Amino acid sequence: MGFVARVVNVFQSKGCHSQTVSLPSEEKRGKIAIVGSPNVGKSVLFHRLTGTYVTVSNYPGTTVEVFRGSGSIGKETFEVIDTPGMYSFLPVTEEERVARSILLKERPDLILHVADAKNLERMLPLTLQLMETGLPVILVLNMTDEAERLGIQFDLSLLSERLGIPVVATISTTGQGIETLKGLILDRLRELGRPCCSFPYEEPMESLLRELELMLQGHYGISKRSLAVLLLQEDSEIHTLVKDNERDDRPLTSLVERGKGQFPHPISYELSLERQRIASKIFHEAMRLSRGESKGDWVEWLSRRMISPWTGIPILLFILYYGIYWFVGDFGAGVLVDFLEGTIFEEKINPWVTTLITSILPWKVFQELLVGEYGVITLGVRYAIALILPIVTTFFLAFSILEDTGYLPRLSLLIDRIFKAIGLTGRAVIPMVLGLGCSTMATMVTRTLPTMRERIIATLLLALAIPCSAQLGVILALFEGNPIGLWIWFGIIATVFLFVGFLSSKVMPGEKPSFYMEIPPLRLPKASNVLIKTYSRVHWYFKEIFPMFLLASVFIWLGQITGIFDLIVRGLEYPVRLLGLPDKAAVSFLFGFFRRDYGAAGIYDLKKAGLLAGSQLVVASVTLTLFVPCVAQFLMNIKERGMRIGFGLSLFVLLFSFGTGYLLHLALTILGVRL
Amino acid sequence: MKLSERSEEILETLWISTVEEKKEPLFLGLAEREEAIAELLKGEYIDVSAGEVRLRERGKEEGERIVRRHRLAERLLVDVLDVKRGLTHEIGCKFEHLLHEGIDENVCTLLGHPKMCPHGKPIPPGRCCEKSAREVVQVVRPLKDMEAMDRGTIAYLATNDQGRLHKVMAMGALPGLRISMIQKFPSYVFQIGQSQFAIDKEMAEGIYVRLEKD
Numbered sequence: 001m002g003f004v005a006r007v008v009n010v011f012q013s014k015g016c017h018s019q020t021v022s023l024p025s026e027e028k029r030g031k032i033a034i035v036g037s038p039n040v041g042k043s044v045l046f047h048r049l050t051g052t053y054v055t056v057s058n059y060p061g062t063t064v065e066v067f068r069g070s071g072s073i074g075k076e077t078f079e080v081i082d083t084p085g086m087y088s089f090l091p092v093t094e095e096e097r098v099a100r101s102i103l104l105k106e107r108p109d110l111i112l113h114v115a116d117a118k119n120l121e122r123m124l125p126l127t128l129q130l131m132e133t134g135l136p137v138i139l140v141l142n143m144t145d146e147a148e149r150l151g152i153q154f155d156l157s158l159l160s161e162r163l164g165i166p167v168v169a170t171i172s173t174t175g176q177g178i179e180t181l182k183g184l185i186l187d188r189l190r191e192l193g194r195p196c197c198s199f200p201y202e203e204p205m206e207s208l209l210r211e212l213e214l215m216l217q218g219h220y221g222i223s224k225r226s227l228a229v230l231l232l233q234e235d236s237e238i239h240t241l242v243k244d245n246e247r248d249d250r251p252l253t254s255l256v257e258r259g260k261g262q263f264p265h266p267i268s269y270e271l272s273l274e275r276q277r278i279a280s281k282i283f284h285e286a287m288r289l290s291r292g293e294s295k296g297d298w299v300e301w302l303s304r305r306m307i308s309p310w311t312g313i314p315i316l317l318f319i320l321y322y323g324i325y326w327f328v329g330d331f332g333a334g335v336l337v338d339f340l341e342g343t344i345f346e347e348k349i350n351p352w353v354t355t356l357i358t359s360i361l362p363w364k365v366f367q368e369l370l371v372g373e374y375g376v377i378t379l380g381v382r383y384a385i386a387l388i389l390p391i392v393t394t395f396f397l398a399f400s401i402l403e404d405t406g407y408l409p410r411l412s413l414l415i416d417r418i419f420k421a422i423g424l425t426g427r428a429v430i431p432m433v434l435g436l437g438c439s440t441m442a443t444m445v446t447r448t449l450p451t452m453r454e455r456i457i458a459t460l461l462l463a464l465a466i467p468c469s470a471q472l473g474v475i476l477a478l479f480e481g482n483p484i485g486l487w488i489w490f491g492i493i494a495t496v497f498l499f500v501g502f503l504s505s506k507v508m509p510g511e512k513p514s515f516y517m518e519i520p521p522l523r524l525p526k527a528s529n530v531l532i533k534t535y536s537r538v539h540w541y542f543k544e545i546f547p548m549f550l551l552a553s554v555f556i557w558l559g560q561i562t563g564i565f566d567l568i569v570r571g572l573e574y575p576v577r578l579l580g581l582p583d584k585a586a587v588s589f590l591f592g593f594f595r596r597d598y599g600a601a602g603i604y605d606l607k608k609a610g611l612l613a614g615s616q617l618v619v620a621s622v623t624l625t626l627f628v629p630c631v632a633q634f635l636m637n638i639k640e641r642g643m644r645i646g647f648g649l650s651l652f653v654l655l656f657s658f659g660t661g662y663l664l665h666l667a668l669t670i671l672g673v674r675l
Numbered sequence: 676m677k678l679s680e681r682s683e684e685i686l687e688t689l690w691i692s693t694v695e696e697k698k699e700p701l702f703l704g705l706a707e708r709e710e711a712i713a714e715l716l717k718g719e720y721i722d723v724s725a726g727e728v729r730l731r732e733r734g735k736e737e738g739e740r741i742v743r744r745h746r747l748a749e750r751l752l753v754d755v756l757d758v759k760r761g762l763t764h765e766i767g768c769k770f771e772h773l774l775h776e777g778i779d780e781n782v783c784t785l786l787g788h789p790k791m792c793p794h795g796k797p798i799p800p801g802r803c804c805e806k807s808a809r810e811v812v813q814v815v816r817p818l819k820d821m822e823a824m825d826r827g828t829i830a831y832l833a834t835n836d837q838g839r840l841h842k843v844m845a846m847g848a849l850p851g852l853r854i855s856m857i858q859k860f861p862s863y864v865f866q867i868g869q870s871q872f873a874i875d876k877e878m879a880e881g882i883y884v885r886l887e888k889d
Contacts, residue, residue, distance in 0.1 A: 276850075516842050
């Protein structure tokens with residue numbers, strides 16, 4: 001270890017703190033931002049520095065989660081922010097934009113740049129950019145154990161000297177180096193206000209930047225050098241910021257325009273080249289390469305099998321079968337639901353509540369509202385807790401495990417080509433897979449897709465052809481003992497998915513999307529992390545969806561006592577007859593709007609009553625799967641995509657689902673298929 | 676007969692403005708009495724009527740070759756000789772006259788038959804570029820054309836598409852870093868340092884790699 005673990009703080013050893021400001025008092029606690037690219041161990045470090053009290057919230061106006069917590073070293077307490085993954089200070093993704101906003105707006109007292117030691121050469125340019133902001137930076141070289149296994153070692157004191165900032169080596173998973181880091185944090189917090197150092201660019205860039213810096217008169221959270229660099233790259237967010245803070249931004253704009261002309265390449269490219277040149281120089285000076293252990297690398301072997309189509313597709317099917325079908329379908333939707341619904345609700349809670357309510361509430365109408373066939377408690381609460389909770393929880397558990405192993409990016413690259421045909425990229429795999437859990441939540445996650453075109457196509461496909469876990473559970477139960485029916489259902493839904501995606505990619509204007517993604521190493525997920533993620537997702541689901549369940553029960557109750565439902569149901573009987581279904585199925589379609597799965601459950605009841613033949617079952621299930629999304633998703637469509645597109649999508653889905661159902665019925669009748 | 680440098684420059688300007696940018700024909704004005712114009716008229720490269728200059732077929736062909744030499748020269752200066760970037764155009768202007776038949780093909784092959792000059796303008800393809808589609812002897816080639824297990828160093832990035840350039844840079848795929856190819860299908864997967872990335876074909880066309888010999 002010796003060489004790597006030795007931590008030297010040059011500022012300390014030279015004893016050159018110019019002035020010592022007392023630590024921030026109670027009312028102004030120090031604020032520390034953890035910054036770095038994805039998969040470098042930021043969150044593990046975050047948990048090491050903070051206590052048990054951690055809040056997770058979406059950054060305003062985004063779906064990007066930001067973790068905040070408070071930590072203490074000795075008597076001193078401070079706030080710690082875990083920022084989203086960031087590759088560069090010039091943002092490309094929404095995560096990067098959020099991370100930068102945090103630095104710009106919250107002006108942390110200290111930045112911990114967490115870097116993966118084995119990839120330091122590629123990570124150092126971000127260190128340089130962070131230093132450029134003028135905020136104090138500590139470079140945390142994490143995962144030094146992995147680097148050492150590869151034979152990569154660093155001279156930390158040299159690295160620190162060359163960069164001009166403290167550097168510490170850590171292994172955040174075991175806690176090694178954390179105490180040293182805490183010491184450095186205390187030192188730095190005591191020296192608040194000490195401007196950080198930047199590095200000179202080559203001429204003529206350097207003079208151009210200086211000129212820009214001199215022209216900036218306003219007050220900003222970060223250094224003028226950093227602003228000048230971003231302005232030169234024509235970052236629109238920074239341009240607006242500067243416009244608001246300067247009396248006259250025209251000379252700046254014209255200088256930027258003139259400056260650009262001096263370089264053959266785009267400025268951002270010139271700057272990146274320059275920073276990489278500096279970074280590589282420092283890296284090669286401070287690094288020593290020795291023979292690493294030859295990795296007995298079965299992990300890499302497995303990873304290659306996952307991304308090669310010949311072996312990757314069988315692996316995908318294996319994961320779908322055990323992860324989704326077996327764990328969520330059999331265990332969640334079967335064993336757990338049976339227990340909660342059958343044993344707990346139907347045998348214990350419902351009879352008890354019904355007796356209680358009927359004895360204290362004499363009015364029949366209100367009894368119906370609470371404990372009737374579609375009552376708030378007997379149906380709404382039971383449905384939410386006994387049916388949806390276990391299915392959704394098992395799904396999110398499986399999803400979080402998949403997410404933490406690093407499998408999803410591998411799946412993305414495997415099916416990018418197919419998704420390109422439907423106007424999306426491999427990136428859309430995450431909302432699509434999530435849609436199998438809850439399409440409403442997945443619709444919200446489509447925000448992370450880079451272009452509006454991709455977001456609209458993904459929203460449409462989620463509304464139309466991706467059944468949610470609750471619905472899937474019922475559909476699988478419907479086709480029990482009817483595998484041919486299940487295959488026909490699957491074939492039609494898959495065809496619709498590809499066909500509608502393909503058409504909308506042809507119809508929708510906009511640029512073709514591009515795909516690029518870092519493939520993190522495969523890792524064994526940590527139980528605590530998986531549980532926290534599952535919990536926060538289930539929590540969200542309940543907060544957003546539970547009220548909808550109750551509201552749906554109230555709507556159904558209102559619709560029934562006012563007779564509106566009877567009218568709508570009678571109106572729906574015509575299209576339902578066109579599909580060759582019994583009139584009673586109309587009720588399922590209406591309820592299907594309030595919860596997609598209510599609808600499917602209604603069909604299930606019809607099947608049990610012996611009212612549906614095999615082929616009718618297929619027609620009904622296909623139509624219901626494609627049918628208008630549940631009320632929650634309908635509202636989410638409008639919220640995310642706006643009135644016009646949200647309504648338009650839903651109308652299209654309505655017509656398309658009945659149209660497909662009708663054609664399917666026609667085809668089955670003409671061909672004389674009996675299932 | 677070899678044209679004078681001045682004549683070559685006139686052909687170059689004419690080709691860029693009338694063939695590439697499809698602008699209106701140029702007016703000669705004062706240049707009419709110049710020696711070079713006489714040379715070009717005599718060689719049947721151009722036509723002059725009522726002060727308007729038009730390229731003839733021969734002039735179009737020659738103009739395209741001159742533009743190709745100029746842009747190849749710039750690529751060579753920037754990517755291989757590492758000439759200060761502010762100077763490339765100026766030196767390129769002198770250099771282009773040296774890259775006559777044969778030499779331009781060698782330079783083109785050395786550079787991996789680049790499609791764009793450093794300013795993002797297209798380089799007209801030569802005979803060697805067509806040949807290279809069949810024979811694969813390139814020193815620098817786009818990532819798209821690397822084979823699995825190939826190794827090399829990133830030589831340069833195509834800068835004609837800013838959006839793509841930013842994405843490539845965000846991944847840290849910058850000139851000078853060593854890169855190795857893991858897989859080409861269904862997506863391009865490569866490794867830089869200890870990190871792996873997946874990209875699609877369009878992105879893979881924007882990264883040029885100087886291959887290492889085995």
